Amino acid sequence: MSLTGTPFLYTLVVLCVVAVVLPLVLWSRVRGPRVVRAAARVLMVVFAQGTAVALVFTMVNNSNQLYDNWGDLLGTSDHVHRAADLGASGTGGIALEKLPRVRQAFKPAKGPGMRAEGGVLTTELRGRVSGVQAEVNVWLPPQYHEPAYRNHRFPVVEVLPGYPGSSKAWYGTMDASQQLAPLMRRGQIEPFILVSPRTTLLPGKDTGCANIPGKVNADSWLSVDVPKMVMDNFRAKAAPDGWAVAGYSAGAHCAAKLAVAHPDRYRAAVSLSGYNDPGAVPQSLAGKSPALRAANNPYVLLKDARVAPRVALYLSGQPNDGYEAAMALKRVAKAPTTVRVVFIPTDAGGHTMALWKPQVVPAFRWLTEVMGSEHRTRTAPGTTPLAPSTAGSRHAELASGNVSPAGAARRP
Missing domain, CATH: 3.40.50.1820 (Alpha/Beta hydrolase fold, catalytic domain)
Structure with a gap:
């Protein structure tokens, strides 16, 4: 999925909505030992924060056109085949x-x-x-x-x-x-x-x-x-x-x-x-x-x-x-x-x-x-x-x- 494509942006929007609804529905319904419940709630918070940060970054990137693709963002794109003197x-x-x-x-x-x-x-x-x-x-x-x-x-x-x-x-x-x-x-x-x-x-x-x-x-x-x-x-x-x-x-x-x-x-x-x-x-x-x-x-x-x-x-x-x-x-x-x-x-x-x-x-x-x-x-x-x-x-x-x-x- 393209970093700057509409499908990726819409996917992040949907995930952000899910990240907000999820704790509202499941926060008090988590079962199990205290450690398990705490871990599940922490994961929900991290998921919400992560999707929000990703959405904001994507909107800023699309607005300013900083990175064209995943290779540019992750630092894996190399366009040099040789560099002679x-x-x-x-x-x-x-x-x-x-x-x-x-x-x-x-x-x-x-x-x-x-x-x-x-x-x-x-x-x-x-x-x-x-x-x-x-x-x-x-x-x-x-x-x-x-x-x-x-x-x-x-x-x-x-x-x-x-x-x-x-x-x-x-x-x-x-x-x-x-x-x-x-x-x-x-x-x-x-x-x-x-x-x-x-x-x-x-x-x-x-x-x-x-x-x-x-x-x-x-x-x-x-x-x-x-x-x-x-x-x-x-x-x-x-x-x-x-x-x-x-x-x-x-x-x-x-x-x-x-x-x-x-x-x-x-x-x-x-x-x-x-x-x-x-x-x-x-x-x-x-x-x-x-x-x-x-x-x-x-x-x-x-x-x-x-x-x-x-x-x-x-x-x-x-x-x-x-x-x-x-x-x-x-x-x-x-x-x-x-x-x-x-x-x-x-x-x-x-x-x-x-x-x-x-x-x-x-x-x-x-x-x-x-x-x-x-x-x-x-x-x-x-x-x-x-x-x-x-x-x-x-x-x-x-x-x-x-x-x-x-x-x-x-x-x-």
Whole structure:
């Protein structure tokens, strides 16, 4: 029975009802020695508490899409077949342009939000370079199947969840496709393809989106194998100008790091409540040694870059939750790197989906400004020309330096 399925949820609801009724009916009817009666009553109490905890956990999990399946929850899912040393490039010297085309079969994805706005397609991809085998979800914008766009190639945003987190979370809890599709139809937001690959690749470990020889090549999975598959199977623009990466929490750290580390693969990144130093996260494999911490810290990468990367960064955060890290990146960024920092006040909520969900539209308006210049000058028949727009939300209005807290923390 699926962890996130309706049958499992309903079964828990029935068991909770039984757990309440059972002691009401049997409490005074238990027979036998005192020890037996005490044990039976304790079991009834434990059963009631256990079913209640399980129901609450399941509802929270379904709402926030933390764990996709039993393997993720129990720490038994391993999606790494090999983890060769791929070197600094993350390709192991493989000439990517000479690799055969990746032909994938897709099917409709199941789960909350996966059927909205045309539905999400899913496939199981075996990464030729990374050695990772896992699911990749793809949502196509409304214009993708329109005749006027039959020869058009679409920009792509790779969307990443936090840790733990489901590859479906951006379509489910974040409602990204439902929020963006109407604006895409009206020509107010660029018609992006949204791609959400699995990021939980090892049992009970946050990979930090890093390449770690002998353990995992998460960076190459996300920045090499997944983009190649998408470009081989859909009318997607080529990297780097056609590609961006976005994430929240641990996924936000990954987004900033991937874009800064690979300006030849990504043009922009959106980081919602991210951090720079993976060593600050106990579960992160990327923080287990000084060398790994430096190699996967976007602040260090920007500060030490011989040539500033041509990437644009959109970084949002609250005090002590992403804002200081964002300001640190802004301070060390040099042209052509651009950084926009959005300050989110503490009264907007905490480190939850409720904080990040309202930021989807402002972030994608910014991505449209950064990556959608073609459509502001040439639009398909029957569509409204795209134009630069303000985010139109309280979060974005607070993006000016005038509202930043005095003496914002200086640490990276």
